Amino acid sequence: MMPMGERRKRTIDGHVYVQICKSTDVIEGKGFVVDYDLDHEIALFRIKGALRAVSNSCPHKRASMIAQGHVEHDTVRCPMHGWTFRLSDGCFVGIFGQHAPSVSGRQRLDVYTVVEDDDAIWLREPEERVVSWME
Numbered sequence: 001m002m003p004m005g006e007r008r009k010r011t012i013d014g015h016v017y018v019q020i021c022k023s024t025d026v027i028e029g030k031g032f033v034v035d036y037d038l039d040h041e042i043a044l045f046r047i048k049g050a051l052r053a054v055s056n057s058c059p060h061k062r063a064s065m066i067a068q069g070h071v072e073h074d075t076v077r078c079p080m081h082g083w084t085f086r087l088s089d090g091c092f093v094g095i096f097g098q099h100a101p102s103v104s105g106r107q108r109l110d111v112y113t114v115v116e117d118d119d120a121i122w123l124r125e126p127e128e129r130v131v132s133w134m135e
């Protein structure tokens with residue numbers, strides 16, 4: 001893991017991006033975890049060459065195992081109980097082995113913006129989470 005103090009930053013289209021790993025860390029069809037900060041553990045995937053970045057925490061039981069999930073086309077299946085999510089937008093698409101899951105389609109993975117340049121992967125700095133009592 002890249003220590004926080006060593007992460008390079010750059011500005012792209014007015015947004016700050018932080019280098020989170022090397023390009024070679026993320027290989028086709030396998031998840032790679034970046035522990036960005038206390039609020040953002042990110043699962044990176046490469047699907048037909050394209051990068052995908054989603055939260056590593058499953059919205060079902062909060063298991064931090066999305067990066068270890070089974071990847072098929074543009075989806076990942078949580079290894080715990082089979083909830084499956086589209087990697088491009090994080091949307092829940094079903095439960096492995098169930099035809100009509102009784103789960104709200106509003107369940108989803110957070111999606112992050114990443115770019116690849118200079119043999120590295122850069123994450124657009126995520127918004128700070130607002131705790132409800134601060135609103």
Ligand code: FES
Nearest residue numbers: 058060061078081
């Ligand atoms: S924790 Fe992911 S499906 Fe249950």
